[in-house]
Amino acid sequence: MIEVNESAAEYFRGLLQSQNTPGLGIRLRAVDAGTPKGDCQLEFCEPADLLGDEWEIECEGFILYVTADSVAWLDGAVIDFERDTTGGQLSIKAPGLRGAPPTGDASLIERVRYLIESEINPQLASHGGRVTLREVTADGIVLLQFGGGCHGCGMVDVTLRNGIEKTLCEKIPEVTGVRDITDHEKGDKPYYERKAG
Structure with a gap:
């Protein structure tokens, strides 16, 4: 009601x-x-x-x-x-609107997706960026695709290693690494321009 x-x-x-x-x-x-x-x-x-x-x-x-x-x-x-x-x-x-964080018995994909949506994407949004989960491999590698201001950004490697990978590995022990599968050459509005050459 x-x-x-x-x-x-x-x-x-x-x-x-x-x-x-x-x-x-x-x-x-x-x-x-x-x-x-x-x-x-x-x-x-x-x-x-x-x-x-x-x-x-x-x-x-x-x-x-x-x-x-x-x-x-x-x-x-x-x-x-x-x-x-x-x-x-x-x-x-509305107490039930956002659902509940995944429980410990939730799948690895559910836990990774929830962490991306609840912690990682809100931080990336401050630069107009976002990341989408594409796959979690059998050996725990998370494959991500960047969008918005992160697509083609010159600092995406720093964001990936020092922010996203660190957060995911610390909070979800089954995650063994994170890989970027984005074609950054096609990014048209990066937050930081990439250096030529």
Whole structure:
């Protein structure tokens, strides 16, 4: 069940009244659910926008529609609005949205992927970069592909050895090494330019 606090309901009613569109509701969906990037998305929706499988939460003065594929991830969520001097802040606290870190009996791939998404990619994002897991070999070598600002970056080897490989090997003992399989010659917006020659 999703709880909409009265302050949030009042906020939504005000938004909907300002749109002056009969039958307009609010739709809530989970984005990247079950991953460390999990988030919620709210949008206006007219009756014609509905797919028909949404769950309806009747609030005083409006309906909150929850997309069917988001219901399990948003169970127990609380939507609140806290007023402050700048207007206010809407918050959605959904304890199950991002899933749980893999347990010790999870596969090596699951544990590596979770560590990449929860720790490594957020750090690379500060330079506009990211890394994607392509494979974990039978002998524990992690094969990665760089993208964004890391694709073609002149410092990618330092990032790989001193950051990514060190983190993965320290936190997941089965990882024996990390290899970059990216074609860096095709990178068009590197954070640091590579030196010619």
